[in-house]
Amino acid sequence: MNGELLRTTEVPALLGGEPVRATPLPVAYDGSGRIFGPEEEDAVRDVLRRGTLTRWGGTAVDDLERAWAERLGVPHALAVSSGTAALHVALAALDLAPGSEVVTTPVTDMGTVIAILQANLVPVFADVSPETGMLTCETVAAAMTARTGAILPVHLFGRCADTAALRQLADEHGVFLVEDASQAHFSFDREGYAGTHGHLSCFSLQQSKVVSCGEGGIVVAEGRFHERAELIQNKGWLRGRQGDRAYPVVGLNYRMPELSAAVALCQLRRATEIIARRRRSYAVVVEALRDEPGPVITAERPGERASWWALCVRWPELADEPELAAAVEKSLRADGVPFSPGYIGTSPLYLSAALQRRGTEGRHGLPWTLHPEPPVYRRGDCPHAERFLKESFVMNWNEGITPDDAADIARALARALPAARAFTASSRPAGTRR
Numbered sequence: 001m002n003g004e005l006l007r008t009t010e011v012p013a014l015l016g017g018e019p020v021r022a023t024p025l026p027v028a029y030d031g032s033g034r035i036f037g038p039e040e041e042d043a044v045r046d047v048l049r050r051g052t053l054t055r056w057g058g059t060a061v062d063d064l065e066r067a068w069a070e071r072l073g074v075p076h077a078l079a080v081s082s083g084t085a086a087l088h089v090a091l092a093a094l095d096l097a098p099g100s101e102v103v104t105t106p107v108t109d110m111g112t113v114i115a116i117l118q119a120n121l122v123p124v125f126a127d128v129s130p131e132t133g134m135l136t137c138e139t140v141a142a143a144m145t146a147r148t149g150a151i152l153p154v155h156l157f158g159r160c161a162d163t164a165a166l167r168q169l170a171d172e173h174g175v176f177l178v179e180d181a182s183q184a185h186f187s188f189d190r191e192g193y194a195g196t197h198g199h200l201s202c203f204s205l206q207q208s209k210v211v212s213c214g215e216g217g218i219v220v221a222e223g224r225f226h227e228r229a230e231l232i233q234n235k236g237w238l239r240g241r242q243g244d245r246a247y248p249v250v251g252l253n254y255r256m257p258e259l260s261a262a263v264a265l266c267q268l269r270r271a272t273e274i275i276a277r278r279r280r281s282y283a284v285v286v287e288a289l290r291d292e293p294g295p296v297i298t299a300e301r302p303g304e305r306a307s308w309w310a311l312c313v314r315w316p317e318l319a320d321e322p323e324l325a326a327a328v329e330k331s332l333r334a335d336g337v338p339f340s341p342g343y344i345g346t347s348p349l350y351l352s353a354a355l356q357r358r359g360t361e362g363r364h365g366l367p368w369t370l371h372p373e374p375p376v377y378r379r380g381d382c383p384h385a386e387r388f389l390k391e392s393f394v395m396n397w398n399e400g401i402t403p404d405d406a407a408d409i410a411r412a413l414a415r416a417l418p419a420a421r422a423f424t425a426s427s428r429p430a431g432t433r434r
């Protein structure tokens with residue numbers, strides 16, 4: 001795309017002009033944008049014909065686990081029912097003292113935090129890098145205490161968190177690293193694949209993820225943690241491998257069904273194509289806005305290859321101008337380019353109602369009651385995270401977004417802030433100024 005197109009003088013849609021998009025982008029939660037084709041249909045039919053829908057006696061879950069491990073170059077992978085389940089299993093497999101602290105990010109899906117709480121561990125939120133929105137060694141080190149049991153970074157939007165360095169930090173302090181690579185299937189940097197540095201690492205296979213089966217998850221674990229994770233997701237018993245039901249641990253039923261695994265396996269075989277398509281269109285946006293003043297697009301470091309899960313764009317000036325931020329959102333929507341403000345909202349998770357009143361699913365107050373001095377979560381705890389969420393807009397990315405769609409997205413992004421400024425100025429009563 002050339003810069004002239006972006007510096008257009010035409011009237012933006014927000015001010016009554018033509019929208020950039022006449023037709024919807026394939027980003028809605030209705031299956032559009034995802035490739036589920038004849039291979040998936042055949043695989044599901046095969047499972048049904050065999051008549052075994054549980055992994056016991058079936059082959060799809062076993063095949064998925066083998067193929068996932070092979071692709072990542074790790075000894076094992078364990079398929080479970082969701083990303084949240086994967087994280088819960090991983091944290092439970094660590095067998096930490098109840099009430100131990102887990103240092104994590106406030107810029108993530110609630111599933112990350114739910115898993116910590118359900119494992120009877122206490123989330124401690126470290127601040128993020130103002131540029132990447134991800135944890136850094138410095139912010140994590142500042143949040144660690146004598147009660148820290150684990151560090152849980154998130155590979156955000158498909159990029160790689162600095163997990164090799166975080167593993168070193170974890171080892172130096174004798175704590176564990178659990179990676180949340182839900183959004184970064186097969187993303188890699190010079191240190192290797194996302195999800196290969198943790199004592200355990202987790203992936204979500206939910207609808208929007210690179211490899212999807214609607215709902216599902218994967219745990220990748222080192223040595224002894226793999227066997228414990230297997231037990232925990234299978235009610236504490238390894239069918240076919242332990243003669244009697246000795247139940248060495250109490251587990252949950254987080255097993256992945258054969259039908260889901262059959263779809264996920266086809267998706268995994270397409271992952272190279274899915275990632276290439278996502279990357280190709282994403283690059284169009286990055287390239288188009290490279291020399292534009294204004295929006296900052298999340299981009300890769302040298303040597304990094306992100307399997308883009310979402311497009312995150314920031315306008316740093318919006319953090320202090322909520323009215324302008326609301327107008328930017330309106331401009332993008334008016335142009336048919338539906339970005340959401342922030343990521344999972346414009347506030348970090350520690351300000352969510354549940355964490356503010358320290359309420360899990362009941363009134364028992366766990367896990368905070370297990371901690372002698374439970375953290376109080378306050379506005380201002382992670383200033384960079386709070387700013388990051390106020391200045392960011394996110395759109396789910398997928399392989400159905402073509403390079404032409406991406407060019408439209410870039411155009412809408414380029415004109416959003418000028419349009420928003422004109423809009424807010426025109427909606428102020430005459431004679432008032434900022």
Ligand SMILES: Cc1ncc(COP(=O)(O)O)c(C=O)c1O
Nearest residue numbers: 082083084109111112182204206
């Ligand atoms: C970073 C992150 N962690 C955890 C989860 C939870 O995964 P699931 O929705 O499969 O339970 C998600 C999914 O959206 C996620 O993006």
